[in-house]
Amino acid sequence: MLKKIVTKDLLVGMFVADVGRTWLNHPWKKKSRLLTDQAEIQELLDFGIEEVYIDTEKSKVLPTVAKKPFVPIPTRAPVKSRQISQAPPAAAAPERVSAVEAELPKAAKAYTKALDTSKALIAACYMNKRIEVSEVRENVDELVESVSRNQDALTALIKLKRFDDYTYTHCLNVSVLSISTGKALGLSQDDLRILGMGTMFHDLGKTRIPSFILNKPGKLTDEEFVVMKNHAALSAVIIEEQKLDVDDRVIEVAKFHHERLDGSGYPDHLEGDAIPKLATICGLSDVYDALTSDRVYHKGRLPHDALKFIYSLRGTHFEPYWVDRFVQSVGIYPPGSIVELNSGDIAVVMEVDHSSLLTPIVKLVADNKGRLNPKPKLVNLNDEKESAGLSIQRVIPPSEAGFDPSYYFNLKDIAK
Numbered sequence: 001m002l003k004k005i006v007t008k009d010l011l012v013g014m015f016v017a018d019v020g021r022t023w024l025n026h027p028w029k030k031k032s033r034l035l036t037d038q039a040e041i042q043e044l045l046d047f048g049i050e051e052v053y054i055d056t057e058k059s060k061v062l063p064t065v066a067k068k069p070f071v072p073i074p075t076r077a078p079v080k081s082r083q084i085s086q087a088p089p090a091a092a093a094p095e096r097v098s099a100v101e102a103e104l105p106k107a108a109k110a111y112t113k114a115l116d117t118s119k120a121l122i123a124a125c126y127m128n129k130r131i132e133v134s135e136v137r138e139n140v141d142e143l144v145e146s147v148s149r150n151q152d153a154l155t156a157l158i159k160l161k162r163f164d165d166y167t168y169t170h171c172l173n174v175s176v177l178s179i180s181t182g183k184a185l186g187l188s189q190d191d192l193r194i195l196g197m198g199t200m201f202h203d204l205g206k207t208r209i210p211s212f213i214l215n216k217p218g219k220l221t222d223e224e225f226v227v228m229k230n231h232a233a234l235s236a237v238i239i240e241e242q243k244l245d246v247d248d249r250v251i252e253v254a255k256f257h258h259e260r261l262d263g264s265g266y267p268d269h270l271e272g273d274a275i276p277k278l279a280t281i282c283g284l285s286d287v288y289d290a291l292t293s294d295r296v297y298h299k300g301r302l303p304h305d306a307l308k309f310i311y312s313l314r315g316t317h318f319e320p321y322w323v324d325r326f327v328q329s330v331g332i333y334p335p336g337s338i339v340e341l342n343s344g345d346i347a348v349v350m351e352v353d354h355s356s357l358l359t360p361i362v363k364l365v366a367d368n369k370g371r372l373n374p375k376p377k378l379v380n381l382n383d384e385k386e387s388a389g390l391s392i393q394r395v396i397p398p399s400e401a402g403f404d405p406s407y408y409f410n411l412k413d414i415a416k
Contacts, residue, residue, distance in 0.1 A: 001055070001056050001057065001186045002017055002018070002053045002054070002055060002056075002186075003053065003054055003056055004051055004052075004053050005051065005052060005053070005054055006050065006051055007041065007044050007045055007049055007050055007051060007052055008041075008045065008050075010035060010041045010044075010052065010054075011035070011061045012035050012036060012037065012038060012041075012061075013034075013035060013059065013060035013061040014034075014035050014054045014059045014060070014061050015032070015033070015034045015035070015054055015055045015058035015059045015060075016031075016032055016033055016034075016035060016044075016052050016053070016054055017031075017032045017053050017054055017055040017058070017355040018031055018032065018052065018053040018355065019031050019044065019049055019052050019053075027043045027044065027046070027047045028040075028043070030356055030359070030382065031355070031356060032055075032355040032356050032382075034058065034059075034060075055355060096378050097378075098350040098351045098361055098378060099150050099152075099153075099351055100150060100152050100153050100156050100335050100350055100351045100409070101350065101409055101410060102150070103146065103149050103150035103153035104153050104156070104157060104409060104410075104411065106146055106149070106153075107146045107150075107153040107154045107156075107157050108157055108161075108411075110139070110142040110143055110145070110146050110154070111143075111154060111157055111158070111172070111176070113139060113142065114139035114140075114142070114143060114172055114175075114200075115168060115169065115172055117132075117135050117136055117139045117200075118168050118169070118171055118172045118200065119168050120132065120135070121136065121171070121200065121201075121204065122167065122168065122204070122207060125204050125207035125208075125238060126207050130242065131238075131242055131244060133244045133245060133246065136197060136200055136201075137193070137197065139200075140175070140179075140193055140196035140197055140200065141193065143175060143176060143179055143196055144179055144189060144192045144193055144196060147176075147179050147180050147183050147192070148183065148189075151180050151183055151184060151329070151354070152180070152331070152334075152335050152351060152352055154176045154179075154180065155176060155177060155180050155330065155334060155335070156334065156335035156336055156409065157176075158173045158176055158177075158289075159292075159303070159334055159335065159336040160335075160336045160405065160406040160409060160411060161406060161411060166293050166294070166295060169293075170203060170289055170290070170293070171199065171200050171201070171202060171203050171204075172200065173285075173289045173293075174199045174202060174203075174282060174285045174286050174289050175195075175196050175199035175200050175285075177284075177285035177288060177289060177330070178195050178196070178199045178278075178281045178282050178285040179192050179195060179196050179199075180329055180330075181281050181284070181285065181325065181326050181329040181330075182195050182278075182281060183329075184325060184328060184329035184354065185281075185325055185329075191278070194247050194249045194250055194253075194278065195253065195278045195281060195282070197246055197247075197250045197253075198249065198250040198251075198252070198253025198254055198257075198278060198279075198282060199253060199257075199282050199285065201235055201238075201239055201250065201253075201254045202232075202235055202253060202254045202257050202282055202286065203231065203235060203286075204234075204235045204238050204239075204254070205230065205231035205232060205233065205234025205235035205236075205237070205238060205254075206231045206234075206235075207238075208230075208231070208234050208238075209227060209228060209230070209231050209234075210227070213227055213228055214228070229258070229266045229267065230267070232254070232255055232256070232257060232258045232266060232267055233255055233266075233267040235254040235255065236251045236254050236255035239251050239254060249276065249278055252276045252278065252279055253276065253278050253279050253282050255267065255279075256268070256270060256275060256276055256279035257279050257282040257283045257286055258283060258286075259275045259279060259283070260275075260283075260316070260317040260318070261275070261315070261316060261317055261318055261319050262316050262317065264316075264317070265283075265317075272319075277322075280318060280319065280322050281322065281326070283318070284310065284318060284322060284323070284326045285326075287306075287309075287310055287313075288306055288307070288310060288326070288330065291305075291306035291309060291310075292306045302337075302395055302397060303330065303333075303334045303337065304332055304333065304337070304395055307327055307330065307332060310323060310326065310327070311323060311327065327357070328354055328357065329354070330352075331349075331352030331354065331357055331360065332357045332358065333349045333352070333357070333358075333360050333392060333395065334349065334352065335349055335350055335351060335352065335360075335409075336348065336349065336405045336406065336409070337349040337395055337405075338395065338396040338397075338398060338401045338405050339362065339392045339393070339394065339395055339396065340392075340393045340394050340396055341362075341364075341390050341391065341392060341393055342389075342390065342391050342392075342393050343368060343390055344367070344368025344369075345364050345366065345367055345368055345390070346364075346365055346366040346367075346370070346396065346401070347362035347363055347364050347365060347379070347392075348362060348363045348365055348376075348405045348408045349361070349362050350362060350363055350378065350408070350409070353380075353381075353382045355382075356382045358381075358391070358392065359380075359381035359382035359387070359391070359392075360381060360382075360392075361378060361379070361380045361381070361382075362378075362379055362381060363376040363377065363378055363379075363408050364376055364377045364379060365403075365408060372403075376408060
């Protein structure tokens with residue numbers, strides 16, 4: 001868990017996870033390290049850094065006060081595209097397995113089970129039948145358990161595999177993203193379950209929106225948009241009409257996930273602290289999944305492009321703290337991203353280092369001439385010795401790469 005501490009109160013043995021500055025505006029090469037010398041603390045003080053954030057699980061000495069951390073998102077200049085045209089080799093055994101890979105089979109089982117429930121939820125609303133809330137609760141519990149074991153496996157799964165169309169997957173994907181973000185924020189298991197329930201229900205109101213509006217490929221008219229905006233309040237109405245045995249905060253998440261910091265949201269035009277925090281997490285996840293998903297009217301964006309857009313909403317639509325924490329949770333380079341390194345090698349991101357977003361764990365899948373490695377090596381870019389100076393230069397769209405990154409997660413045996 002991250003805790004905020006005054007810099008002058010730092011002790012040797014504490015693990016600094018974030019210095020609270022932009023990526024280049026601090027004295028260290030990286031923003032995280034285990035303090036081994038008093039001089040390292042003095043470097044921060046000399047640089048005018050008055051507060052930092054430490055990871056209590058990695059620290060040998062613990063503080064007493066917890067506050068909000070901050071992680072901004074950087075921008076990167078594009079680099080000329082290069083294509084790998086070959087398919088992956090038939091046998092590509094890695095030297096070691098990432099934590100995401102280890103959790104993926106269990107994550108996939110929880111996700112596919114929850115997807116069946118998501119379909120049943122939507123069908124029940126369309127046919128005005130009873131929602132089986134106990135099944136939703138059971139599925140959410142399994143999602144929470146998976147995220148508790150590994151924060152990134154489920155989010156990797158929704159990026160790497162296409163499990164049906166947007167109608168059925170959106171609520172579930174938003175639930176996965178929200179639970180993962182809530183876990184990163186240190187929410188209790190009970191809060192994570194409430195968040196998971198609320199996000200599973202958050203778009204049920206769309207079942208009462210006319211299909212010609214809901215599925216319109218072009219821009220909605222002003223009149224149509226007024227109708228569309230009713231869906232958030234209608235989601236809460238459905239829960240209340242059915243007298244479902246859920247916490248009031250579940251209803252708040254469903255009703256207020258489109259409220260915005262500056263009062264421009266709906267249905268009640270709430271502002272600032274009046275917006276429930278769990279609803280804010282749902283709102284961020286909702287925007288991210290909508291941006292990264294293929295829709296009738298647009299092709300899904302790459303994750304880092306979606307995060308840049310969300311970052312542009314920082315301070316207007318969403319409180320800066322929540323945007324920063326969402327970025328840190330998802331990762332600038334989520335698992336499954338295909339990247340080119342400064343060496344020219346091509347790699348697949350396998351795991352996010354949430355204390356150092358620019359240096360994830362990757363698999364080196366091809367050299368700088370585009371030749372695929374028969375045994376891709378797993379490299380931690382946050383380990384100076386292991387990475388040997390390697391760093392990410394740019395993100396490569398899958399359409400340019402010429403191969404499916406899911407191959408390197410051994411997902412071939414996981415059903416769509």
